[in-house]
Amino acid sequence: MKYFNADLHIHSPHSIGVSKSLNLDTMIDTCKKKGLNILGTGDVLQPEWLKYLEQKLEKSKDRAYIYKDINFILQSEIEDQESIHEVVFFEDFNMVRTIQKKLEPYSSNILGEWGGRPRVNLTPAELVDIISDEGALIGPAHAFTPFKAIFRQNRFETLSDCYQDATKNIYFIELGLSANTYLADRLECLRDVTFLSNSDAHSQGPRSLGREFNRFDIDNPSFEEIVLAIRRKDNRKISLNVGLHPKLGKYYNMFCNKCRRRILFKKAMKSFNDVFSQYSITENFIFIYTNNPDMAKQDYISQVNKGKVICPSCKKELSKNYKIKLGVSERIDLISTSEKPIHPNHRPSYINAIPLIDIIRSEKHITSKTSKTVLNTYNNIIEKLGSEFEILIDTPINNIKKFNENIASIIKAMRNDEIKYTPGGGGTYGEINLEI
Ligand SMILES: [Zn+2]
Ligand SMILES: [Zn+2]
Structure with a gap:
């Protein structure tokens, strides 16, 4: 058995x-x-991208697709009638074309220029049936995000609520950037499914591609082996999930649907009677001051869930009332079946990671996401010490120290889970606070 690092969405x-x-x-x-050793191709149902992939990808002797020594799994994301996104993996191009043909009558954009993520007019269960009848693999994408996800506010609370009889063909869920194993294992309905941590990358940049990945213990990088690992058969498995700390994701915290400010609770210095009336508004946040933030927050969350909380910032300026929406963490608080995670025996460990580029940006106090200085340091450290994943996970801290003491101490703190984060929400990524 060998191991392969794979980012499959x-x-x-x-x-x-x-x-x-x-x-x-x-x-x-x-x-x-x-x-990274294996990548999802993305958007394989889109005709032009499909043609491009067919021209470039070759089959290796172990029946895995390969391009210049990186392996690929044919992959797409599909949106169903309930506006839920699903990730799909296909064995080969024939299977892609067969499924494309079957979905075509239900989709107005699957063959269009912008059909990268086609929308189909099928229920989640109907879609799962079509996909799994052909031997492809399907599961919910970024399962907890407030938009386009199975567990979003006012939608489903368990897998079987959503997929009904077809639940038996759901072998994985994708955690999404704002959730990890510790959060997701608070839901009993997820005990038997495998967790995937994928980047959902929209760019090839090192802050995006591979910011989440899975370590597969398999014989070779073919579709067959990936399926065995996801189904945990014949000793194939995922031995490690690595992903952003959930607070770094874009949807961890609750937020206003209009101004996108995040709601945070703070302890008040004096006593108040009305718990939600004392607040301050900044560019990105609304701070609510109460005597007991934990209790008040729980109460607030249940009111938000009922669609009852109007944004204190937006209500002044606009005639329409804009509502607060739950983030991933609050939604999990609401639908979880246990307060603490209960990990099944098969669950691999999860590493909360920070992209190396962001570690370098904080160390250099550079806010620009395209800084040349940061990119040069990134390329330099990789040339000296090995790949980003080795540096983040395995390289001895003393070796990193020889390159840069500060970067070494941030990576050490990250490995020990001692970093403080400003939580992301409403589409804005979270950030690391370096007063450690
Ligand atoms: Zn999506
Ligand atoms: Zn607002």
Whole structure:
């Protein structure tokens, strides 16, 4: 058995908001720096991208798709009638074309230029049936995000609520950037499914591609072996999930649907009677002051869930009332079946990671996300010490110290889970606070 680092959910320039320079060549460049061995192709149902992939990908002797020594799994994301996103993996191009043909009558955009993530007019269960009848594998994408996800506010609370009889064919869920194993294992209905941690990358840049990945223990990087690992058969398995600390994700914290400010609770210095009336508004946050933030927050969350809380900032300016929406953490608080995670025996460990580029940015106090100085340091450290994943997870701290003492101490704190985070929400990523 060998191990392969795999990021199995990405997109192509045929999905909205994806970098035009994303292609197989630019992706494999990042794969090598990061230490990724297997990538999802993204958007394989879109006709032009499909044609491009058919021209470029070859089959290796172990029946895995390969391009310049990086392996690929044919992959797409589909949106169903309930506006739930699902990740799908296909064995080969024939299977892609068969499923494309079967979905075509239910989709107005599957063959279009922007059909990278096609929408189909089928219930979640109907879609799962079509996909699994053909031997492809399907499961919910970014399962807890407030938009386009199975467990979003006012939607489903368990897998079987959503997929009904077809639940038996759901072998995985994708955690999404704002959740991890510790959060997701608070839901009893997820005990038997495998967790995938994928990047959902919209660009080939090293902050995006591979920011989440799975370590597969398999014989070779073929579809067959990936399926065995996800189904945990014949000793194949995922031995490690690595992903952003959930607070770094874009949807961890609750937020206003209009101004996108995040709601945070703070302990008040004096006593108040009305717990939610004391607040302050900044550019990105609304701070609510109460005597007992934990209790008040629980009460607030249940009111938000009922759609009863109006944004204190937006209510002044607009005639329409804008509501607060739950983030991933609060939604999990509400639908969880236990307060603490209960990990099944098969669950691999999860490492809360920070992209190396962001560690370098904080160390240098550079806010720009495209800084040349940061990129040069990134390339330099990788040249000296090995791939990004080795540096983040395995390289002895003393070796990193020889390169840069501060970067070494941030990585050490990250490994020991001692970093403080400002939680992301409403589409804005969280950030690391370096007063450690
Ligand atoms: Zn999605
Ligand atoms: Zn607002």
